[in-house]
Amino acid sequence: MYTNQQIKVVLVFQFLSIITGLLTPGLSLIGNSNPTDEGQVDIPSWLQLETPDPDNKNISLCTCLFSDSTFDKSTRKDFVLRNSLRILRRIKVANKIPKDSIYIPICQNPFFKPGQLDVTCTIWKRKGIITLADLYIDTLIDFASFAQLCNKYNIPNSHFFRYLQVRHYVKQRFEHFETIPTSHPFYDNLMLAPESKHFITKFVDCFTVSVSSDFLRQAWASDLQSDVSAELWEKALSLVHSCSINTRYRLIQYKVIHRLHYSKIKLNKIFPSVSTQCDKCSSAEGSLAHMFWFCPQLFGFWSAVFKWYSKCYSKDILPNHNLAIFGCSTETLDYTSDLQMALQLGMVVAKKLVLLNWKSTTSPSFDHWLKEMVSVIQIERLRQEKQDKRNRHVTIWRPFLAQCLITT
Numbered sequence: 437m438y439t440n441q442q443i444k445v446v447l448v449f450q451f452l453s454i455i456t457g458l459l460t461p462g463l464s465l466i467g468n469s470n471p472t473d474e475g476q477v478d479i480p481s482w483l484q485l486e487t488p489d490p491d492n493k494n495i496s497l498c499t500c501l502f503s504d505s506t507f508d509k510s511t512r513k514d515f516v517l518r519n520s521l522r523i524l525r526r527i528k529v530a531n532k533i534p535k536d537s538i539y540i541p542i543c544q545n546p547f548f549k550p551g552q553l554d555v556t557c558t559i560w561k562r563k564g565i566i567t568l569a570d571l572y573i574d575t576l577i578d579f580a581s582f583a584q585l586c587n588k589y590n591i592p593n594s595h596f597f598r599y600l601q602v603r604h605y606v607k608q609r610f611e612h613f614e615t616i617p618t619s620h621p622f623y624d625n626l627m628l629a630p631e632s633k634h635f636i637t638k639f640v641d642c643f644t645v646s647v648s649s650d651f652l653r654q655a656w657a658s659d660l661q662s663d664v665s666a667e668l669w670e671k672a673l674s675l676v677h678s679c680s681i682n683t684r685y686r687l688i689q690y691k692v693i694h695r696l697h698y699s700k701i702k703l704n705k706i707f708p709s710v711s712t713q714c715d716k717c718s719s720a721e722g723s724l725a726h727m728f729w730f731c732p733q734l735f736g737f738w739s740a741v742f743k744w745y746s747k748c749y750s751k752d753i754l755p756n757h758n759l760a761i762f763g764c765s766t767e768t769l770d771y772t773s774d775l776q777m778a779l780q781l782g783m784v785v786a787k788k789l790v791l792l793n794w795k796s797t798t799s800p801s802f803d804h805w806l807k808e809m810v811s812v813i814q815i816e817r818l819r820q821e822k823q824d825k826r827n828r829h830v831t832i833w834r835p836f837l838a839q840c841l842i843t844t
């Protein structure tokens with residue numbers, strides 16, 4: 437499961453990958469970064485980092501992507517480039533990605549000044565020494581000696597001094613440069629062609645770090661003033677994807693669990709002029725637990741919902757804040773899976789109605805909930821039919837719908 441921040445990062449990176457795709461259509465970043473390449477005249481002006489424009493020849497997109505680049509005059513001037521680099525830097529920090537990569541280019545690298553003095557590095561580039569990774573040729577582990585480079589790339593002996601300068605540059609970037617530094621998957625993915633298979637998925641995997649949600653569990657436990665066990669919390673998290681076939685309901689459940697709604701207390705922190713008092717009862721502070729459950733104005737609504745379930749399924753299902761908010765409780769874990777599914781959907785629909793009346797002084801009505809449930813149950817039928825489990829739908833909802841017929 438991704439946190440909101442991770443989702444944002446992925447979306448932002450998709451934007452960045454589109455940029456790289458525009459820059460190097462059909463080819464990887466390094467593969468098409470030759471400044472003498474032709475046919476890139478149609479790209480927008482701010483994307484012309486890789487063009488043979490003599491004014492831009494000292495700036496390289498690859499340098500920006502693969503190293504911790506600071507902004508020089510030309511990047512600072514460009515709004516899109518400047519902000520794209522800022523976003524990239526934040527992505528690196530948020531995902532603990534090393535600042536530098538072995539894919540830093542040698543040519544067109546403003547941080548390797550000797551490379552800009554003459555055509556030596558351009559010659560190296562034409563011969564195949566494009567990035568720092570190309571300097572590791574001995575079984576791709578050890579930093580190459582000058583003799584090894586000459587032997588492999590046919591470099592003249594007169595380039596020896598430039599070799600020493602490159603070696604010094606690598607030593608400054610990587611503490612243990614003698615052996616090839618481990619490459620982060622983020623940089624490996626950047627080397628892929630944008631149209632390669634599972635391109636975006638690889639980045640998503642790259643950003644999927646296990647972030648503990650325990651702070652949310654503790655926040656709910658404190659808000660509800662009761663224990664929320666780790667087992668119950670795990671179950672609640674898993675229900676986000678199974679509470680309904682409808683994405684909107686899943687999103688509601690996700691936002692509730694992750695405490696993303698604006699309670700009066702939260703609003704007060706942002707806008708001190710807003711009162712912390714609950715708009716419905718004006719007798720207590722509007723915490724999330726209060727606004728979803730504890731508010732006396734909601735008592736009748738929640739009681740009616742639980743009473744309805746007790747009647748439908750001939751079982752005493754007592755009002756329970758864990759069940760209402762998380763869609764499960766310690767007690768319901770022992771219920772049949774059919775009843776658990778029926779309760780999960782009912783609770784998320786109830787929360788939807790609470791949210792519809794979030795700013796209102798009145799509470800949602802039970803009749804509205806029942807009407808909404810009958811409509812949603814028909815949609816849920818699709819899920820079972822899709823899974824070839826039509827009988828399951830009947831088992832889950834027949835008691836509920838039968839009670840509706842009796843009542844009406």
Ligand SMILES: [Zn+2]
Pocket residue numbers: 714715716717718719720726730731732733
């Ligand atoms: Zn209240």
